[in-house]
Amino acid sequence: MIRVQQQDFDVAAELAALPAAGGICVFVGTVRDVSDGRPVAAMTLEHYPGMAERELARLEEEAQGRWPLAGVAIVHRYGRLQPGERIVLVAVAAPHRAAAFEACRFLIDRLKTEAPFWKSEETAGGARWVAARREDAAAAERWDS
Amino acid sequence: MIRVQQQDFDVAAELAALPAAGGICVFVGTVRDVSDGRPVAAMTLEHYPGMAERELARLEEEAQGRWPLAGVAIVHRYGRLQPGERIVLVAVAAPHRAAAFEACRFLIDRLKTEAPFWKSEETAGGARWVAARREDAAAAERWDS
Amino acid sequence: MRLLYFAWVREKAGKGQEEVAPPAEVADVAGLIAWLRSRGGGPADALADLRLVRVAVNQEYVALDHPVGGSDEVAFFPPVTGG
Amino acid sequence: MRLLYFAWVREKAGKGQEEVAPPAEVADVAGLIAWLRSRGGGPADALADLRLVRVAVNQEYVALDHPVGGSDEVAFFPPVTGG
Numbered sequence: 001m002i003r004v005q006q007q008d009f010d011v012a013a014e015l016a017a018l019p020a021a022g023g024i025c026v027f028v029g030t031v032r033d034v035s036d037g038r039p040v041a042a043m044t045l046e047h048y049p050g051m052a053e054r055e056l057a058r059l060e061e062e063a064q065g066r067w068p069l070a071g072v073a074i075v076h077r078y079g080r081l082q083p084g085e086r087i088v089l090v091a092v093a094a095p096h097r098a099a100a101f102e103a104c105r106f107l108i109d110r111l112k113t114e115a116p117f118w119k120s121e122e123t124a125g126g127a128r129w130v131a132a133r134r135e136d137a138a139a140a141e142r143w144d145s
Numbered sequence: 146m147i148r149v150q151q152q153d154f155d156v157a158a159e160l161a162a163l164p165a166a167g168g169i170c171v172f173v174g175t176v177r178d179v180s181d182g183r184p185v186a187a188m189t190l191e192h193y194p195g196m197a198e199r200e201l202a203r204l205e206e207e208a209q210g211r212w213p214l215a216g217v218a219i220v221h222r223y224g225r226l227q228p229g230e231r232i233v234l235v236a237v238a239a240p241h242r243a244a245a246f247e248a249c250r251f252l253i254d255r256l257k258t259e260a261p262f263w264k265s266e267e268t269a270g271g272a273r274w275v276a277a278r279r280e281d282a283a284a285a286e287r288w289d290s
Numbered sequence: 291m292r293l294l295y296f297a298w299v300r301e302k303a304g305k306g307q308e309e310v311a312p313p314a315e316v317a318d319v320a321g322l323i324a325w326l327r328s329r330g331g332g333p334a335d336a337l338a339d340l341r342l343v344r345v346a347v348n349q350e351y352v353a354l355d356h357p358v359g360g361s362d363e364v365a366f367f368p369p370v371t372g373g
Numbered sequence: 374m375r376l377l378y379f380a381w382v383r384e385k386a387g388k389g390q391e392e393v394a395p396p397a398e399v400a401d402v403a404g405l406i407a408w409l410r411s412r413g414g415g416p417a418d419a420l421a422d423l424r425l426v427r428v429a430v431n432q433e434y435v436a437l438d439h440p441v442g443g444s445d446e447v448a449f450f451p452p453v454t455g456g
Contacts, residue, residue: 012157020229026171046297051349084165088373105246117372118297129298132369174456191380196432233456262455263380274381277452
């Protein structure tokens, strides 16, 4: 289940919609209040409508092919968000917890380098586009097979 | 935050109580409806009051020492549970998602081999104590340092 | 052909999208970029350093030798930073 | 000294807990188990195969050579299966 939306999501409702399978691993990413040592007043997420959903669906399909999963939910927000607000949820239900953990981490790692979203942060120094992080590229490459 | 309780827990409330830190990794374990191919009617979890809380607190402390974490929540239920019901929640908030994922997996892996809880399953063949799984011991040993 | 620009590429281009009709010799992404650069203006600035730009044709990542033409949707944007 | 039994060890012992006063020569877990076996009954059956039993003294896992005495709380139980 893939959703790209402006409004917030309800973590409990997203988990309740997944098939019961023994275990669920969830990652929730939130807006940080500090970036490179500077307080962040707000963050705006731009996205490529259409391609964002396609990339997330492609990643879900790849995860389903790599691990025996019972269900996947990915919700990604766009628009202007305050520090502490939820940005993204990745939830994976699986009969075995190793698969749930690995697929969940695969999905967030690859989402960060492949799904077309861009963050702009507002700090005292003005708005600036967040640069892609070398660590994120390295984390995504771990999954290359 | 450690809690051992009979009643169900609210995943969203547990996550809301954690400090905002960039990312939260959560594992929720539920009662399976099938065990070794046999339908499970119910499961009863027995525990060692006092030692269960101590072991979970010790594991939380070990995780805090191994990774830079913003917060940890572990909730484990006991008593008689139906298939699909939640058994355990492990949630880890951390500035970096790698730490959140690793600490969360460490906690559930070690909890399964160290926290004094025992499962008894009711199937058509009667009630039986669940045997410790070799895979769980191997998963816990991965974290030996 | 429909062009889309996102994030700072959009800001540098001075627009989020435009319809273009490149000449017939523009057959792939590299040719399209060369034509956009020759046209000048915001899009030329935005595409000055290709190491900083990703390209998608019809919502799929492509390399510079990917064919383009007709009613393709071609998007230019920086490395993504979601999640 | 307070003894606790859990899960199938409790079922085999026929009780969840008991207060005992072992003789003075019982100084460690191994000695306590030997004395419980010599006493017979449910606890002796439950502790017949030590490969299947874990021991905690005052709520901490211990080995068979761990000292016991006085008002210690000693628990016997199978390998745990929570989570």
